[in-house]
Each structure stands twice: as C-alpha cells, then as structure tokens.
Amino acid sequence: MAERILEVENLTVDIPVGGGMLHAVQGISFHVDKGETLCIVGESGCGKSLTSLAVMDLLPKKAIRGANKLELGGEDILNAGERRMSDIRGNTMGMIFQEPMTSLNPAYTIGNQMEEALKRHRKVSTREARDRAIYLLEKVGITAAESRLSQYPHQLSGGLRQRVMIAMTLMCGPNLIIADEPTTALDVTIQAQILLLLAELQREFEMGLILITHDLGVVARIADRVAVMYAGQVVEQGTADQVFNRPTHPYTQGLLDCIPIPGKTERNKPLGSIPGIVPSLVGPFHACHFAERCQYAFDDCVKGDIDMRPAVEDGHEYRCLLDPETCRANAQKRGVA
Amino acid sequence: MLIYALKRLSIALLVAVTVSLLTFSMIYLSGDPAMALAGESATQQDIENIRRVYGYDQPIIVQYFNWLANALQGDLGHSHYLKTEVSNVIFDRLPVTMTLGACALGFALCLSIPLGVLAAMRPNTLVDRFALTLAVIGQALPSFWFALIMIFLFGVSLRWLPITGSASWMNFIMPSIALGYYVTPAVMRLTRAGMIEVLSSDYIRTARAKGLRPSVVLFKHALRNAIIPVVSLAAVQFGFMLGGSIVIETIFAINGLGQLAWESILRADLPMMQAIVLVLSCFYIVLTFLADLLNAFLDPRIRVS
Numbered sequence: 320m321a322e323r324i325l326e327v328e329n330l331t332v333d334i335p336v337g338g339g340m341l342h343a344v345q346g347i348s349f350h351v352d353k354g355e356t357l358c359i360v361g362e363s364g365c366g367k368s369l370t371s372l373a374v375m376d377l378l379p380k381k382a383i384r385g386a387n388k389l390e391l392g393g394e395d396i397l398n399a400g401e402r403r404m405s406d407i408r409g410n411t412m413g414m415i416f417q418e419p420m421t422s423l424n425p426a427y428t429i430g431n432q433m434e435e436a437l438k439r440h441r442k443v444s445t446r447e448a449r450d451r452a453i454y455l456l457e458k459v460g461i462t463a464a465e466s467r468l469s470q471y472p473h474q475l476s477g478g479l480r481q482r483v484m485i486a487m488t489l490m491c492g493p494n495l496i497i498a499d500e501p502t503t504a505l506d507v508t509i510q511a512q513i514l515l516l517l518a519e520l521q522r523e524f525e526m527g528l529i530l531i532t533h534d535l536g537v538v539a540r541i542a543d544r545v546a547v548m549y550a551g552q553v554v555e556q557g558t559a560d561q562v563f564n565r566p567t568h569p570y571t572q573g574l575l576d577c578i579p580i581p582g583k584t585e586r587n588k589p590l591g592s593i594p595g596i597v598p599s600l601v602g603p604f605h606a607c608h609f610a611e612r613c614q615y616a617f618d619d620c621v622k623g624d625i626d627m628r629p630a631v632e633d634g635h636e637y638r639c640l641l642d643p644e645t646c647r648a649n650a651q652k653r654g655v656a
Numbered sequence: 657m658l659i660y661a662l663k664r665l666s667i668a669l670l671v672a673v674t675v676s677l678l679t680f681s682m683i684y685l686s687g688d689p690a691m692a693l694a695g696e697s698a699t700q701q702d703i704e705n706i707r708r709v710y711g712y713d714q715p716i717i718v719q720y721f722n723w724l725a726n727a728l729q730g731d732l733g734h735s736h737y738l739k740t741e742v743s744n745v746i747f748d749r750l751p752v753t754m755t756l757g758a759c760a761l762g763f764a765l766c767l768s769i770p771l772g773v774l775a776a777m778r779p780n781t782l783v784d785r786f787a788l789t790l791a792v793i794g795q796a797l798p799s800f801w802f803a804l805i806m807i808f809l810f811g812v813s814l815r816w817l818p819i820t821g822s823a824s825w826m827n828f829i830m831p832s833i834a835l836g837y838y839v840t841p842a843v844m845r846l847t848r849a850g851m852i853e854v855l856s857s858d859y860i861r862t863a864r865a866k867g868l869r870p871s872v873v874l875f876k877h878a879l880r881n882a883i884i885p886v887v888s889l890a891a892v893q894f895g896f897m898l899g900g901s902i903v904i905e906t907i908f909a910i911n912g913l914g915q916l917a918w919e920s921i922l923r924a925d926l927p928m929m930q931a932i933v934l935v936l937s938c939f940y941i942v943l944t945f946l947a948d949l950l951n952a953f954l955d956p957r958i959r960v961s
Contacts, residue, residue: 377864409866416865421858425957426880436866471956487866 321352324527328388345551351527358538361548410440413488415498419481423472430468455486478509550608557635733927753912760836772847791841803834820909839893850882891947895940
C-alpha cells in the first residue's frame with residue numbers, strides 16, 4: 320500500500336452567521352496517498368474551498384473547525400497549534416490559490432517572494448534559494464527564469480503568475496499540494512496547460528495532490544480518485560473510473576448528464592440540468608441534502624441523516640438510500656453510465 | 657522611474673508657477689498698492705512717486721517677471737513696516753517653524769500608525785474602540801482649545817513644561833502635540849482602513865500559506881502595502897500643519913513663521929505675507945513631490961511600468 324500522506328476523518332466547518340450556525344462542511348472524510356491526485360468536485364458554495372483551508376488551518380477567524388482525525392504524514396495536525404502549523408505550511412504542505420492576479424504581493428519581486436518561502440523553512444543562503452527558484456521557474460515552463468526573479472507580479476500575465484505560484488509552492492519540496500481551483504481565473508487555453516503542468520509535476524516529484532475544481536472535464540483527465548461534494552457533504556467517492564463510468568449518486572449522475580460529450584451526446588437533444596437550488600445550510604438539517612432536487616426521492620429521504628455506503632466495487636462509496644443496483648439502472652436509463 | 661520622476665517634477669513646477677501668480681496678485685488685493693503705501697495724507701504727487709519708485713507703473717506682466725526673478729534670487733522684497741529685507745526675517749524664522757512641523761508630524765505618525773495597525777489587527781475590540789475614541793476627539797477638538805487645555809494642565813497647574821518661547825526642546829513638546837494631534841485621526845483612520853483591507857487580501861493568505869512568521873506577514877507583507885496611501889496623506893497633512901502653525905505659534909508665542917504671518921496680517925505688511933505664503937507653498941510642493949517619490953519607491957507598480 321502506498322504511503323498515506325493526508326488522512327481526514329469527519330471534518331466539519333461551522334461559521335456563525337446572523338441567523339444561527341452555518342454548517343458549511345459536515346463531516347467529510349478522505350485521504351490522499353503519495354503520488355496520488357484526489358479531485359474534489361462540486362458546485363460553488365458546497366464547501367470545497369473551506370475544506371482545503373481547514374486542512375491548511377487557514378480558515379477565517381470566526382470559522383470553527385472540528386474533526387475526528389486530521390493527520391499529515393502520520394502527524395496529528397488537528398491540535399498542532401499555530402507555531403507548529405506555520406512550520407508545516409509551505410514546507411511539507413503547500414497551497415495554490417484561485418486568484419493568481421491577487422495572490423502575489425505587488426510590492427515585492429518574484430524572486431524575493433519565492434526565496435523567502437525556502438529561507439523560512441530551510442537554512443540556505445540567498446544564492447541557494449535563488450538557484451532553487453530559477454530551477455523551479457524553469458520546471459514550470461517559464462522562459463528567461465533568471466530575469467523573471469527581478470520582475471514584479473504586475474509585469475506578468477495571469478497564466479505566468481499562476482506558474483510562479485506553483486513554483487513558489489514547490490520551493491520546499493512539499494509532500495502535499497492543495498490546489499484550490501487554480502485555473503478558474505485563467506483563459507481557457509491556459510487552463511489546460513496549467514493543469515497538465517500540475518499533473519506532470521505531481522508525478523515527477525511524487526507528491527500528493529488535492530485538486531479542487533468544478534470542471535469535470537479536467538477531473539476526468541488527471542484524477543486518480545474523485546470526491547463529489549454537495550452542500551457540505553461528500554456524496555460520492557471513488558476512483559475516477561468508478562465515479563465517471565459508474566456514477567451511483569443521483570447528484571453525480573445529474574452532473575455528468577450536464578456535460579456534452581462529443582460523439583456520444585445526441586444532436587439537438589437538450590442538455591441535462593438539475594432543477595432547484597442548493598438548500599440553506601444554516602441551522603440543523605437532518606435529511607438527504609439532495610432530496611429536494613432529486614427525481615428519485617421518496618419519504619424516507621427526509622427522515623434523517625443519510626450515511627455513506629459502499630457501492631458494488633471496492634473503494635467506491637456513496638450517500639443515498641437507493642441500493643447500488645437501482646442506482647446503476649437509473650444511470651443507464653439516463654445515459655451516463 | 658526617471659520618466660515618472662520627471663513627470664512629477666514638471667507637475668510640481670506648474671503648481672509652483674500657479675502659486676507664484678496667485679501670491680503675486682495678492683499685492684493688488686486691497687486695491688492700488690501705491691495708494692495703500694502712501695497713507696491717507698499723501699498728495700497725488702507722493703502717490704505717483706511711490707508708484708514709480710516701486711515699479712507699480714509698469715505693465716503687470718513686467719512687474720510679475722521682475723518680482724519672480726528677484727524671488728528666484730532670494731530677494732523676496734522689502735518689508736515697509738520692519739524696514740528690512742523680507743528674506744532675512746523669513747530665513748531667521750523658518751528653522752523654528754520647520755522644527756515644530758517636523759516634531760508635530762513625527763508625533764502624529766508615531767501615534768497614529770501603530771494605533772491604526774493595532775486597531776486593524778483587532779477590529780471592533782477595546783483597542784479599536786480606544787483608537788476610534790482618540791480619533792473622534794482629535795477630529796472634534798479645535799487645536800487652539802486643546803493647546804489651551806494643555807497649557808493649563810501641564811504649564812500652569814503641574815508646572816512641568818514651559819508655556820511660551822522656543823528656547824529649548826522642552827518648549828516644543830506641547831506645541832508639537834497640539835499641532836500633531838490634529839492630523840492624527842486622519843492618518844490613523846487611513847492606516848486602519850488600509851491595513852484591514854490588506855490583511856484580508858489574497859497575498860496575505862499566500863504569505864500565511866507559506867508558513868511565514870506573523871510578524872513577517874504583518875510588517876513585510878501587509879504594512880508596506882497599507883502605508884502607501886498614508887505617505888501621500890501625511891504630505892498633505894504636513895501642509896495643513898504649516899497653516900495650523902499660525903494658530904499654535906501664536907498661542908505658545910513661538911518665534912516662527914506662523915507667528916510672523918499673524919503679525920504681518922495685523923500690520924498689513926503685504927510683502928511679508930506674500931513671501932510667507934510663497935515660502936510655505938514651496939515647502940508644500942517640495943513635500944508632495946518627495947511623497948510621490950517615496951510612494952514610487954514603496955510601490956513598484958508606480959516605479960516599474
């Protein structure tokens with residue numbers, strides 16, 4: 320079995336709001352092994368970003384984090400304390416953010432910002448930090464790397480800045496990288512480049528990668544395993560093959576139904592859509608979160624919490640009362656399996 | 657950077673020219689200057705003589721360029737009241753006012769920037785409320801009244817500090833506080849607002865995600881960006897303080913430019929007032945220019961285009 324890098328069990332994030340408590344993340348469990356890419360997908364506001372910030376311990380101050388287990392490389396980071404966490408962040412665990420345009424400090428050069436990441440965690444000279452920065456800038460496909468070091472963020476395009484961000488995250492050679500929608504703010508042509516770059520680097524450095532996105536096309540290409548999130552919960556989890564080719568949860572099936580596939584989707588046939596809106600997560604909520612929008616929902620769906628249950632294959636699980644065979648039949652009927 | 661500096665410099669020069677035009681025209685504010693100089697009992701002949709001697713009979717544009725050429729050579733005219741060269745008096749008094757201004761600005765910045773940062777780090781807590789209270793009081797209190805209260809408290813009752821003159825550094829404490837306190841609220845509020853905005857920005861999150869120490873995040877990554885607008889404001893406020901020093905210097909009987917301005921207004925000593933306005937304006941222009949340069953140094957987006 321591969322070395323386990325991150326183990327998360329029953330992670331919750333609660334945020335006090337005007338009308339009560341917003342249960343933004345409700346008991347999420349997942350793990351990442353060495354050299355593995357886990358994609359977390361789901362629509363806006365489903366708690367993907369908060370999940371990643373919770374792992375990094377970078378949640379907004381008023382957010383409350385809870386978990387049964389949060390381990391990085393076997394070390395408990397749930398109760399690590401800010402001092403220890405700051406030693407871990409940027410060192411063994413790095414994060415790439417959504418907004419390359421604003422994620423770099425405008426007042427300092429690229430070189431300064433990259434070097435300080437390494438100098439913070441390793442005893443290295445400026446010369447060594449500089450060499451490492453140049454090496455990594457070249458690795459992420461930036462030409463004239465050495466001259467880039469003295470440039471400021473505003474002199475670079477969005478795509479270049481995101482490459483710099485990736486290189487900066489790699490400075491200390493982390494075991495785990497969390498990329499929170501790293502391509503959302505970029506041009507479509509650049510998006511693919513950046514994602515392939517990430518996948519390439521992940522293989523080369525044998526890191527664990529958590530890629531948070533709502534772009535299913537991307538996920539299908541680079542994910543080893545996929546966790547589908549809906550309204551603060553993981554509703555389906557499994558290998559990319561399992562989730563894409565044998566989607567079990569009605570929400571996953573609905574999502575896949577929304578994507579046109581060249582050669583498979585019939586011409587002139589309307590694309591699928593999921594009716595309704597995401598439920599409010601303020602206050603207690605004991606029911607299937609998807610029930611209101613689910614075409615298969617029945618009375619029991621709203622009579623209590625729904626637990627994750629195993630699907631047919633190993634490592635494939637989903638959160639629904641319908642048994643795997645029924646789900647399978649539904650998927651085939653909808654043409655997504 | 658050079659282009660930016662040259663651009664700023666040419667703007668500064670344009671402002672200086674405008675100021676000189678306005679200052680020059682001050683002499684005509686109260687009507688015919690020759691008549692004003694001659695006094696009530698003068699004959700028409702006297703007035704004509706004065707007009708010729710002082711050059712008031714020449715076209716205005718010639719008068720302006722003569723005046724400007726003299727001013728550029730350090731000759732700011734002749735005070736009819738004090739019967740001496742204006743420039744001598746002014747450069748005698750200037751250091752006192754500059755010391756006062758610098759001390760006041762120093763006091764204001766030393767108080768307002770740390771307070772602003774603290775308030776931003778802990779918004780809506782006791783520190784923040786304290787800073788806000790201080791700011792509201794500062795904004796609401798007229799500085800002359802605040803000065804009088806200090807004189808009463810520290811000068812008259814407690815007898816800790818001298819209340820008049822400019823003989824020793826002790827004399828500058830109360831005037832600097834009175835003058836500086838007035839600009840504290842604006843600088844503090846701007847620092848606070850800037851810091852709150854910067855602290856919630858994406859690059860601060862990046863800095864934290866790199867595992868940087870809180871002090872590095874705060875001072876290197878946050879303050880540097882938050883301080884940029886404060887620099888411009890401080891320069892503007894320093895200009896206000898030079899004006900405010902008229903009141904403060906009069907109250908504390910400090911022999912500076914402010915008091916000289918006040919006396920000259922009472923004496924209707926036009927050349928003197930003209931010169932004071934010109935000198936103070938030039939200082940203001942130079943300061944604004946320096947602030948622009950400092951901003952360019954702090955913010956590469958200005959410096960590197």
